[in-house]
Amino acid sequence: MKASLLVCIGWLLTVSVVAQVPKETETRSLTVQPNQPIQVAYEQPFSSAILLLQPGQSLTNSYLIAGADTLRLYPEPHPERGPSSALCVFRKPVSRLTLLTGELRGIVSLVSLYAPPLPAGYVDNAMRSAARQDCGKPPVVPAAIWRTGLAPPKEAPVATKVQFVIVHHSAGGNTVADYAEEVRNIYLLHTQNNGWNDVGYNFLVGQNGVVYEGRDGQGVIDGDNVLGAHFCSQNSGTMGICLMGNFNDVPPNAASLAVLEQWIGWKLKKEGIADLNARAIHASSGKLLGLVSGHRDGSCATECPGENLYAALPAVRQRVTQTCSFTMAVSPMPLATEPLAGATWTVYPNPSNGPVTVYHHAADPAQVHFTLLDALGRSVAITAHQSTADTWVLEPAGRLSGLYWLRARDKTDVVVKPVLIGQ
Numbered sequence: 554m555k556a557s558l559l560v561c562i563g564w565l566l567t568v569s570v571v572a573q574v575p576k577e578t579e580t581r582s583l584t585v586q587p588n589q590p591i592q593v594a595y596e597q598p599f600s601s602a603i604l605l606l607q608p609g610q611s612l613t614n615s616y617l618i619a620g621a622d623t624l625r626l627y628p629e630p631h632p633e634r635g636p637s638s639a640l641c642v643f644r645k646p647v648s649r650l651t652l653l654t655g656e657l658r659g660i661v662s663l664v665s666l667y668a669p670p671l672p673a674g675y676v677d678n679a680m681r682s683a684a685r686q687d688c689g690k691p692p693v694v695p696a697a698i699w700r701t702g703l704a705p706p707k708e709a710p711v712a713t714k715v716q717f718v719i720v721h722h723s724a725g726g727n728t729v730a731d732y733a734e735e736v737r738n739i740y741l742l743h744t745q746n747n748g749w750n751d752v753g754y755n756f757l758v759g760q761n762g763v764v765y766e767g768r769d770g771q772g773v774i775d776g777d778n779v780l781g782a783h784f785c786s787q788n789s790g791t792m793g794i795c796l797m798g799n800f801n802d803v804p805p806n807a808a809s810l811a812v813l814e815q816w817i818g819w820k821l822k823k824e825g826i827a828d829l830n831a832r833a834i835h836a837s838s839g840k841l842l843g844l845v846s847g848h849r850d851g852s853c854a855t856e857c858p859g860e861n862l863y864a865a866l867p868a869v870r871q872r873v874t875q876t877c878s879f880t881m882a883v884s885p886m887p888l889a890t891e892p893l894a895g896a897t898w899t900v901y902p903n904p905s906n907g908p909v910t911v912y913h914h915a916a917d918p919a920q921v922h923f924t925l926l927d928a929l930g931r932s933v934a935i936t937a938h939q940s941t942a943d944t945w946v947l948e949p950a951g952r953l954s955g956l957y958w959l960r961a962r963d964k965t966d967v968v969v970k971p972v973l974i975g976q
């Protein structure tokens with residue numbers, strides 16, 4: 554009798570312990586009418602929410618009230634499961650939400666998420682640091698730190714060789730109290746709601762100037778080379794940086810732009826890219842892309858990264874070029890394609906006292922072009938005379954001395970070769 558009572562008490566304790574473990578997500582289906590607020594109560598607190606919509610439903614004048622927060626519902630620029638609002642992260646978890654419907658009518662789904670909050674400043678205080686001006690690697694909050702208490706990604710990361718930096722905004726609020734909590738809730742959204750392995754972006758930038766690692770390299774790949782999920786399902790060759798906030802109506806602040814510029818400068822230097830304003834074919838999408846592009850430059854319809862952040866990108870490229878001395882790069886890389894198997898370009902003599910001969914067998918010799926760059930990445934005038942079907946003689950227009958880079962291309966192939974010229 555005593556034994557069975559103990560078993561029974563043990564079972565009750567187990568049930569009550571299990572019941573206290575909060576769910577990471579809960580979905581409620583709601584039938585709503587315009588301008589008729591609707592209250593939703595939960596058995597546990599939640600820290601963020603999105604509203605899944607039917608096609609044609611509008612978020613005009615729709616808000617979510619969560620404790621002391623009244624959060625405007627913006628359209629999500631990266632919808633994964635049909636149209637939805639952007640993620641609303643609350644200052645404190647709440648167990649009661651009020652939806653101010655605005656123009657909403659019909660059936661919507663309220664998806665609530667719970668990332669247990671970390672102690673205030675747990676992540677950010679240790680990471681806040683002065684802006685770097687030397688284009689070295691800026692400080693970043695590792696995923697393993699901000700993800701404390703949340704389950705890690707289930708699958709191993711996949712590497713990609715990055716040639717393009719793609720800039721995003723989160724389209725969330727501009728008055729975030731704790732950006733680490735914002736990142737934790739974005740992680741839950743992307744893993745629980747979108748069904749991805751990890752955060753879609755490689756990095757996220759808070760308006761406090763702190764950078765958070767997104768996709769986790771898990772100790773086997775650098776975070777900046779992990780294949781993400783952010784560019785219209787055509788992610789290879791790209792690194793995604795998301796500025797947290799909504800920049801449709803307001804510009805990004807100076808702190809976010811400063812760290813965005815540091816990351817772009819550091820990453821493109823690491824990849825040996827010489828000209829920040831260059832454009833190249835993005836193999837996954839087949840599009841001609843700027844090396845620093847906005848999400849909206851891709852193949853899917855999105856307003857991301859917001860009107861104001863997108864408009865800021867030319868100035869960002871210019872400042873990075875000035876700050877990081879991009880014209881000093883000495884290794885211009887072939888931007889369009891790697892040399893095809895079997896393609897040969899022979900340059901001789903090298904070193905040369907002036908003229909250089911190039912041998913290359915091309916299917917269409919009229920498509921062969923040459924560019925000569927000096928060590929500062931500036932184009933140097935040359936003339937090319939075709940002497941046989943497969944041979945060209947290149948004559949520099951002026952006196953040259955030093956190391957130059959010969960960029961040769963035909964219809965399908967680009968190569969860059971160092972040439973030493975002394976006259």
Ligand SMILES: [Zn+2]
Nearest residue numbers: 721722848857
């Ligand atoms: Zn985006």
